[in-house]
Amino acid sequence: MNRTPRLYALVEELRAAAPRSLTVAALAARFEVSTRTVQRDLQALMEAGAPVRFTTGRGGGWSIDPAMTLPPIRFTAEEAAALVAALAVADASALYAGAVRTASRKIAASMTGPASTAARQLAARIVALPTRTVESVRTAVEQALTDSTVLRLSYVDAAGQESDRAVEPAGLLTADGKWYLIAWCRTRQAGRGFRLDRITAAAPTGEQARPHDLADLLLGSAAASAVQPTALASLTDSAPAS
Incomplete structure (x- = not known):
């Protein structure tokens, strides 16, 4: 068994044993590999975000929270x-x-x-030329969207003019391979779209933003006809009522 199927099988073995723990020795015997190999595999699963954990003491070992892992998925x-x-x-x-x-x-x-x-x-047959977005900018935008907080931007528009804005994020727009932060701009007192690769700096303020409807902010703009991507419909349709 090569490594990728073994990682998958390790997760399933831990899921099947939950909530009990399994020792490295038991897992090594199960997959007929060395304890060092199992230890490396478990470390790789942790780094990939799998909720595996190690407990010490009597009855200790490796375990996983089955509620936080994917069940077997049968893709075509x-x-x-x-x-x-x-x-x-x-x-x-x-x-x-x-x-x-x-x-x-x-x-x-x-x-x-x-x-x-x-x-x-x-x-193995796909390559890409990534667009330029500064890591700190991307992280700040992600956090502001997740926490619904005000964001302070330095932005260069299509004419090359730079300005500083405090904005209240409403959502994201994607068009022609570009990403835009749609937000209420406190400077302009209106909804605006900020292309991510034109944001030169972004700083979180920690201030809670007011709620804004994404469709309302797009009204009257070139993106007024934007619709939700069909691939996301199943996610929003199944969202629990608030």
């Missing part, structure tokens, strides 16, 4: 290829790129058979 080869293509869009400069990388590792570990083969073959 076509579905696996579609996922690879979608993940390729989230390059190193895109929003939530770090989270995308850890999520993709979890998905890859859950794939077996033809789906796994199709995903690996297509992944």
Whole structure:
């Protein structure tokens, strides 16, 4: 068994034993590998974000929270290829790129058979020229969107004019491969779109932002006809009522 299927199998072995713990020795015997190999695999799972943990003492060992892991997922080869293509869009400069990388590792570990083969073959044939977004800017925008807090921006518009703004984030717009932060601009007292690769600096303020409706801020703009991507509909349709 090569490493990727073994990582997937390790997760399933820990899920099956939960809430009990399993020792490294027991896992090594189960997969017919050395304890050092199992230890490396468990460390790799932790770094990928899998909720595995180690407890010491009598009855201790490695365990996993089954409520926080993916069950077996049976992708078709076509579905696996579609996922690879979608993940390729989230390059190193895109929003939530770090989270995308850890999520993709979890998905890859859950794939077996033809789906796994199709995903690996297509992944080896995709390259990208990432757009330029400063890491600190990307992180600040992500945090402001997640926490609904006011963000202070330094922004260069299409004419090359730089300005400083305090903005209240409302959402994201994607168009022609570009990402825009849609927000209420306190300077202009109106909704504005800020292209991420034109934000030269972004600083969180910690101030709670007022809620703004994304569609309302887009009214009267070139993006007024923007609609929710169909691939996200199943997520929002299943969201719990607030």
